[in-house]
Amino acid sequence: xxxxxxxxxxxxxxxxxxxxxxxxxxxxxxxxxxxxxxxxxxxxxxxxxxxxxxxxxxxxxxxxxxxxxxxxxxxxxxxxxxxxxxxxxxxxxxxxxxxxxxxxxxxxxxxxxxxxxxxxxxxxxxxxxxxxxxxxxxxxxxxxxxxxxxxxxxxxxxxxxxxxxxxxxxxxxxxxxxxxxxxxxxxxxxxxxxxxxxxxxxxxxxxxxxxxxxxxxxxxxxxxxxxxxxxxxxxxxxxxxxxxxxxxxxxxxxxxxxxxxxxxxxxxxxxxxxxxxxxxxxxxxxxxxxxxxxxxxxxxxxxxxxxxxxxxxxxxxxxxxxxxxxxxxxxxxxxxxxxxxxxxxxxxxxxxxxxxxxxxxxxxxxxxxxxxxxxxxxxxxxxxxxxxxxxxxxxxxxxxxxxxxxxxxxxxxxxxxxxxxxxxxxxxxx
Amino acid sequence: xxxxxxxxxxxxxxxxxxxxxxxxxxxxxxxxxxxxxxxxxxxxxxxxxxxxxx
Amino acid sequence: xxxxxxxxxxxxxxxxxxxxxxxxxxxxxxxxxxxxxxxxxxxxxxxxxxxxxxxxxxxxxxxxxxxxxxxxxxxxxxxxxxxxxxxxxxxxxxxxxxxxxxxxxxxxxxxxxxxxxxxxxxxxxxxxxxxxxxxxxxxxxxxxxxxxxxxxxxxxxxxxxxxxxxxxxxxxxxxxxxxxxxxxxxxxxxxxxxxxxxxxxxxxxxxxxxxxxxxxxxxxxxxxxxxxxxxxxxxxxxxxxxxxxxxxxxxxxxxxxxxxxxxxxxxxxxxxxxxxxxxxxxxxxxxxxxxxxxxxxxxxxxxxxxxxxxxxxxxxxxxxxxxxxxxxxxxxxxxxxxxxxxxxxxxxxxxxxxxxxxxxxxxxxxxxxxxxxxxxxxxxxxxxxxxx
Ligand SMILES: [Zn+2]
Numbered sequence: 001x002x003x004x005x006x007x008x009x010x011x012x013x014x015x016x017x018x019x020x021x022x023x024x025x026x027x028x029x030x031x032x033x034x035x036x037x038x039x040x041x042x043x044x045x046x047x048x049x050x051x052x053x054x055x056x057x058x059x060x061x062x063x064x065x066x067x068x069x070x071x072x073x074x075x076x077x078x079x080x081x082x083x084x085x086x087x088x089x090x091x092x093x094x095x096x097x098x099x100x101x102x103x104x105x106x107x108x109x110x111x112x113x114x115x116x117x118x119x120x121x122x123x124x125x126x127x128x129x130x131x132x133x134x135x136x137x138x139x140x141x142x143x144x145x146x147x148x149x150x151x152x153x154x155x156x157x158x159x160x161x162x163x164x165x166x167x168x169x170x171x172x173x174x175x176x177x178x179x180x181x182x183x184x185x186x187x188x189x190x191x192x193x194x195x196x197x198x199x200x201x202x203x204x205x206x207x208x209x210x211x212x213x214x215x216x217x218x219x220x221x222x223x224x225x226x227x228x229x230x231x232x233x234x235x236x237x238x239x240x241x242x243x244x245x246x247x248x249x250x251x252x253x254x255x256x257x258x259x260x261x262x263x264x265x266x267x268x269x270x271x272x273x274x275x276x277x278x279x280x281x282x283x284x285x286x287x288x289x290x291x292x293x294x295x296x297x298x299x300x301x302x303x304x305x306x307x308x309x310x311x312x313x314x315x316x317x318x319x320x321x322x323x324x325x326x327x328x329x330x331x332x333x334x335x336x337x338x339x340x341x342x343x344x345x346x347x348x349x350x351x352x353x354x355x356x357x358x359x360x361x362x363x364x365x366x367x368x369x370x371x372x373x374x375x376x377x378x379x380x381x382x383x384x385x386x387x388x389x390x391x392x393x394x395x396x397x398x399x400x401x402x403x404x405x406x407x408x409x410x411x412x413x414x415x416x417x418x419x420x421x422x423x424x425x426x427x428x429x430x
Numbered sequence: 431x432x433x434x435x436x437x438x439x440x441x442x443x444x445x446x447x448x449x450x451x452x453x454x455x456x457x458x459x460x461x462x463x464x465x466x467x468x469x470x471x472x473x474x475x476x477x478x479x480x481x482x483x484x
Numbered sequence: 485x486x487x488x489x490x491x492x493x494x495x496x497x498x499x500x501x502x503x504x505x506x507x508x509x510x511x512x513x514x515x516x517x518x519x520x521x522x523x524x525x526x527x528x529x530x531x532x533x534x535x536x537x538x539x540x541x542x543x544x545x546x547x548x549x550x551x552x553x554x555x556x557x558x559x560x561x562x563x564x565x566x567x568x569x570x571x572x573x574x575x576x577x578x579x580x581x582x583x584x585x586x587x588x589x590x591x592x593x594x595x596x597x598x599x600x601x602x603x604x605x606x607x608x609x610x611x612x613x614x615x616x617x618x619x620x621x622x623x624x625x626x627x628x629x630x631x632x633x634x635x636x637x638x639x640x641x642x643x644x645x646x647x648x649x650x651x652x653x654x655x656x657x658x659x660x661x662x663x664x665x666x667x668x669x670x671x672x673x674x675x676x677x678x679x680x681x682x683x684x685x686x687x688x689x690x691x692x693x694x695x696x697x698x699x700x701x702x703x704x705x706x707x708x709x710x711x712x713x714x715x716x717x718x719x720x721x722x723x724x725x726x727x728x729x730x731x732x733x734x735x736x737x738x739x740x741x742x743x744x745x746x747x748x749x750x751x752x753x754x755x756x757x758x759x760x761x762x763x764x765x766x767x768x769x770x771x772x773x774x775x776x777x778x779x780x781x782x783x784x785x786x787x788x789x790x791x792x793x794x795x796x797x798x799x800x801x802x803x804x805x806x807x808x809x810x811x812x813x814x815x816x817x818x819x820x821x822x823x824x825x826x827x828x829x830x831x832x833x834x835x836x837x838x839x840x841x842x843x844x845x846x847x848x849x850x851x852x853x854x855x856x857x858x859x860x861x862x863x864x865x866x867x868x869x870x871x872x
Binding site for chain 3: 001002004005041048049050051052053054055056057059060158167168169170171172173174175235238239242243247248249250251252253293296297298300301302303305306307309310313314341345346349350353
């Protein structure tokens, strides 16, 4: 059994490496690895049913972030995001601290709703970046701030894909994560914002406003606010009167909120085009979720998943505490969301066994993972950041290096959450 | 209530159908062979769900 | 890459995906529509369906068979359900043994082999379950659908943002609205799984069920294992059954149903009906996350090197060695535990006895094999064959 599972792991690693060397994308390289492992496991046959069945593993999650991203894109296209950024700058340009604080909150919203840091970069990243530049913050620091806030927005509740995937894999309710995730992601994003952007010149209001795109004239707080109010109302209604209204599900709620956004938009929105663009920009994300599902199914089939789980749960706890802050981001950079079910599930098991608070521990891990989105080979959010901001500096020596101190801070507090999970269990609630 | 459930359920199939349509259109349009392969694989769960097979 | 080559790549990959969809689509379709014959035993006096107790379920996928074994002699009524979680095969097989073998001399026994049909017709994405398993019998192989813990999304879609249990209001994971053992006591206008529990509650009240038994299996990593979980009304019987079984047949524990844990049968059936409710767990290494190769052999033998290693590190709540946990051992445990609970119930409740004969005990199932107790459908009268 050890030999067989080890062999399959080797096949996965080697075929993934070869595929990458041949310049295939991460998604296709994973697919190649999964198919190769499946064929070796089945002694030459192709277990077609397993390959297809695996593609269903994260279908629900895909639906959530497709509809959520569509919603955020509508808000952006209607001029809502530009309106919000301008309002924050106009209202708080005299107080740097308040300005930075509200810009941080704004950065957290898209990723919190969609679970994807790339969405944050694509919807609000550029505009906030422009403002930060006018606050006298250097280019590399702006890029680092946008990346870390985007990563923290992905970690922020209500939608944290790593926690959702790991919880689903261990039959654990995705309930009670709101406060711990909020505390960690707020602390991390605010630290990055103030550490990197705390000092600088005063905002030149007129100059900054000139640079920011002007929202349509009729845009106002009601028009931009109501879609969010509707969304929050639907989510709350499902919790307050769950048995007198039909089950809607998050994707449907986002669709309803989107309909409000369309009708309240001051300018006519090309819905079909926005929807197509949404799915286009999400292809890497949806693609990777589907391929990860396939890979996980083949690893479960062949015992490779079991071997990894076994290796993880038999490690001494102090090793985990000392190493997880490094292992989690690096594995995220390598495998993206695949790491949540692969490493997260056995770790939760182990934490439960050792009497730790699994919700706090998983929250801590679910905040460490997104840090890896700046690391190669995938570097999904990092790449999106430098692309969207048209960053001219060097990726590693400027961008990554500037991000290291805030990243270290976040990994440190998350590790503390892991070690003191029981002491912090009071944070767990609805 | 039962009718509402049906309507919502139908909405979900429509959402899935729309996503399938966009992915298929991308598959036809793309100039990148890697994307083409990925798109065709991505279609799998969506098509089987529309057909109510899985 | 030239346009022509790009076109070829597109066509080839689409065709390959198309072929994969056709092959797997047929497999999924066949699995969902696979019928398992059941030859009713001499004791079965009538077969109803769940829809008889809640008309909205009539004709739906969860309109499952309800087998009634009536002694004709006044006494109590027991209800045993299998396949609450269709990924736990010992529960299915033990319930089927009851239907094909039990004859009563006092009271009534009602059995549902497949409590959640929808979940029994789907396998879990990402977990690589086999689609079927076969049990050896003296007359050949008998084949069963492997199922999932949750109802099929095709019958219950979408899931809520968070599942709020009815009526307690407790928050549970969104997918647990499709988990038949998180949706008790059910909801009349709820999703299909909730409606199924509602129908079972109607059955329990309409038939005046006194003893309710829910058969399960669990992973060895899970603390609730090899045990009887009992509602406080059933505590004395469960405690005594655990003591007697442990000293005479096999080691089995007993624990109380936590009052604050809602949606589970051992809690809600006891709370919302006159019946006492009990839930039995046997070990199923197939469900462990650290398991090795996931296949039918592991499902039926319960032998796994990785799970054994986890045990050496003290990570398990039940012992496991080279012998594993074979299906006959697990089915036998369920048979004996059911018989023991009904015997004790009958001792404690004169006038409400449920006296069962014809059902093998643990050592008989282990030495003869589970398949020994199944009848050959090809030799049976058609009117005695039902399909699960
Ligand atoms: Zn169970």
